[in-house]
Amino acid sequence: MSPSPALRLATLILACDGLVALHLAGLIGDGGVAAALLAVLATWRNAPFRDRVNAVPGLARGLVLVAAIASAVDLGYLASSTLDGLSRLLLFLLLYRLAMCNGVRDLRDVAFLAFFMLVAAAPFTFGVGYLFVFLVFLVAGTWMLMLYHIAVESERLTSRPDAPAAGLGRDLLGLSLGASVATLAITAALFFVIPRIGQAALTLRTHTSRMVTGFSDRVELGSFGQIETDDAIAMRVHIPEQAAGELERRPGLRWRGVALDTYDGHAWSVARRERSGLWRSPTGEFELGRFRGTGPVLSQEVYLEPFGTDVLFAAPRLLHLSVRANAIVVDDTGGVSVPSAAARFRYFAHSELESGRAGSGEPLDAETRARFLQLPPLSAHVRALAREVTADAGGAREAAAALTAHLAGRYRYTLTLRRTTTLDPVEEFLFVQRSGNCEYFAAALAVMLRSLGIPARVVNGFQRGEWNPYGRYFIVRLRDAHSWVEAYVSGGWMTFDPSPRGDVGPGEPPAPVALYLDALRVRWYRYVVGWSLQDQVLATVRLHQAALAWRPSAPDLRAWRALPRELVILAVLVALLAVLLVSRCGGHAAARAALPKFYARALRTLARRGLRPHDGETAREFAQRVEAAVPACAEPLARLTAAYERVRFSLRPLTTGEATTMEESVLELRRHAGPLSGHLRSTAASRPPLQ
C-alpha cells in the first residue's frame, strides 16, 4: 500500500520548498537547512526505518512525546521568538511524517506542513527569492493535490492506492503547470486590486540579525572601522527625476543621518538634543524645512534595509518627508528618526542641496553657539596647529576651508586603527599616527574649528554609493558609512569633509548582471512587497486618465511605449501561453464535445447512483447493467442511449422535439436514479405506465 512515486516526489519537492522558504526568512540557518534537506531526501527510502520503529512497541509514541516536551521547553524558554520555536516544531513534524510515511494521507499532511512553512516565512522575507519558492510551491502543490485526489479516489473504488500509473505523473505535471500559470495570472490581478494590510505583521518579529554602531546618541571614535569593510547593503536611494550625468557632477552627495554636538575627548555624543514628535500633516506628509531658493532640489526615494537603526537618511538639507508612519521624531540638529524601523522602510524625501552660497545670515543665539563650541580640556598643540593653518584665512569660511584642505592633503586615510600612546585620540591622530578613518578626520576638524571659535558639529551618515543605471538608484553599503563636519559659517551650516577617502569606495564596481539583479530586487520590493494603497489609487487614476485620453488613432499608439517594457513583455508572454494552452486544450475539448450533453448528464446522474460505465463497456452494455440494477431507469436510458448513438456515431443532430424528449428523459432518469429511491422506484416501475 505505498503511494505512487510521482506523488511522493511531488511531496518531497513541497517539503524541500518549505525548508528553503524558512531558510530565506532566516528562521533556520545554513547548516540547519542543509541537514534538514538531506534528512528529507533520505526519507525517500523510509520503509526500513519505519518498520524498525514500528517493530518496537511504543517507540513511535515515545518519540512524539519527547519531541512535544522538547518543543514546549523550546517555545517557553529557548526560542528567541515564538515563531522560531514554531518553525522548529514544524520542521520536526515534517520530518517525522515523512520518516513514518505509510500512505497517501501522511503525504497530504506533509504538504500541509510545507504550506504552513511558507506562510510562516512569508512575513519575514522581502527577497525576490521568495517568488521562486512560491512558484515552485504553486506548481508542485497543484500537481501533488491532483495526484493525491486520484490516489484517494482510486483507493475508494478499487482499494488500491497505487492504481494511477507512473505515466500519470508526467501528464498531470503539465496540467498543473498550466493551472498554476492561470492561478498566478488571476491572483496577480487580485493582488494589485485588493486592499493592503500594510506591514502590520512585520513587527511580530523585531529581532534583526545585524546591529550597527555609529548611528546612536553616542559614538566612540573608531567605531566605524568595523563596518567600513562590510559589503552589506544599507539602503538604496532611487532618484526619480534628475539625469544621471548631473548626479555624476555632484560628487559631494551624502546621505545625512545624525549630528553630534558634544565631544568628551573620546566619544561624540548628543548632550542636549531637543527632540520633538512630529505628526503627519493632513496630506500625509511631513514638512521639515522651508525652501530658501539657494540650491537645487533633489527628490529621493529611499529603501532602507533593516540594519538596526531608526534614523532616516537623506541628502542635506531635508525639506519634506513622505513616509508611512503616523509620527516621526525630529531633533534640533536636523536628524529624523521613526519610532520603530525593524522592517525594511521606504520613504520619499525632498532636499535642498548646498550651493556654496551663504545661508540666511542670522547669527546663532548665545546658548546654541556655546553648545557647538563645547570642548573638553584641549592640548595647546591642537590649538596652535589650528591657528597656524588658518593664519592666512580671512574669515570663518576660509578658515574652515583651509583646515579641511590641510587635513585632506597632509593626512592619510586608513582603516587599520591602532593606539600607541595615551594621548587624547585627536591629538594622537594629528601628531603621532597622522592617519585614521573618517571619524578621526571629522573629529579633528570639528575640534580645531571649535578651538578657533567657529561653531561645528560632527555628522554621521553615508557617502553617495554606487550608481545603478538599470534601476536609477544609488546602492549604499555599510562600508559607505561616513563622518563629516558641519560648520556654521556665513550665517548657515555648511558641509566640510576633510576625509581624503573621497568618493571612491573600495573594491571594483559590480558586474552589470549583479546590478540588474539588484534592480530586480528593488522592483520586487517596490511593486509587490511595498505595493500600497497610495500606489493603488495612483494606478487607478493613471488608468482612468489613460482611458479618458485614449483615441484610437495611429499616432496615439506611441503612448503605449510609455508603459514599462517588462509589463508589455509579460503581457505578451501570458497571452502567448494562454493561446498555447487554449489551442492544446482545444483538441481535447473537441473530442469531449462529441459526447452529447444530454447523455453526459445522464451519465452523471447515474454516476451519483454509483453506476459508471467501464472502459470496455459499450453504451448498450451499460444500459443493460443499469436495467438490472435499477429497472425503472431502463426505459429513459434506452431512449437516451439510442439518441446518443445516433448523434455521436452518425452525426445527425437531434430535432427540437427530440431534444425536448431527451431533456424529459434525463429528468425522468434523475427521478428514478435518486440515491435513495432506487428500490422503491424499481417496484413502482413494474406497474404499467400511466399514459
Added chain:
Amino acid sequence: MGRALELIRRLETNVGRALVGKPEVVRLAVIGLVARGHLLIEDVPGVGKTTLAAALARSIGAGFQRIQFTSDMLPSDILGVSIWQPEQSAFVFKPGPLFTNIVLADEINRTTPKTQSSLLEAMNEAQVSLDHSTYPLPRPFMVLATQNPLEYEGTHPLPESQLDRFLLRIRIGYPSVGDEKTILRGTGVPSADALDPVLAVEDVLHLQGEAERVHAEEPILDYVMALVAATRASPLLPLGVSPRGALALLRAARAWALADGRDFLVPDDVKALAIPALAHRVLVRGATGRPSDGGGDAESVIRAIAHEVPVPR
C-alpha cells in the same frame, strides 16, 4: 433502408425455421452473406452445421451446390476440367460444382491441402484460373464450409492463410432442451431442403450494396484499430490479426449494423463481432500451434481483449 431491414428479417425468419432456437447463429450466417464473406461453421457433428448452410442457400433463389469433401478429392473435382471436344477440335472447359452462387463445402478439412488451396483463389477473388484462362464466378458467391474440430482421424487442418479468408467462424452449440424436443417431435420443423427461397439474387446484391454504405465514424475506425492492435500486442498471441482481419471485422460490423436497422456503426457492432471475425485468425501460445486446436482458447483471449479495450464515447 427499411427495405433492407425487411429483407434481412425475412431471410432470418426463413433460415430460423430450419435451425430451431439459434437466432444469433442465424444472424451471423446472414451477416456473412450480406458482408460478401465466406463462413466457416465449426462444431461437433450433429448440431446442424449442414442444416444451417443448406437453409441459408435454399432461402435465396440462387444457384446452390453441395460438395462433400473427401480425402481422395482432386482440385478438378471442384473447379472443373477442360475436355477435348473432337467436334470443335478444341479443349472446352466444363465448370465444376464451384460455379454457382452458394457453395456448401461440407467437412472441408477431410480433403488434402492441395484441394483445399484450390478453393483459395475462388474465395478471395471470386474467379477461377485454369489452363491459362480465367473464369469469373457468378455473383453473389459465397462459400459455406463446415468442419469438425474434434475429429482428427483422416483430417487435414486448414492452413492459417486459408482460415484468414473466411469472414466469420461460427459455432452453433447444442440446442436448449426445449428446442431439442421440438426438433425431436419433428412437427413444424421443415428440412433445409424443403425451404422456399425468400430472396432473389438482386435482393442479395442490393443488401450487399447497402451494407457497404453503412457509415463508420472516425472513433469506430479507431476502436477497430485498437482491438486489432491489442491482439498484436497480447503476450498470449504469437500471431495477431492481419490487416485483412481488421477489414473483415469492419465489413462484418457494417452488415450487423444493417441487420440492426441502422445505417451507421456503433461500438456494439464491432464488439459483438470480435470473436466470430477475429478468433480464427490468431494463434494462441501453448496450444499445439494449430489454430483449430486452440480455438476455445483464442475465443477467450479475444473476449478478454474486447472486454478491456476502451470503447469510444
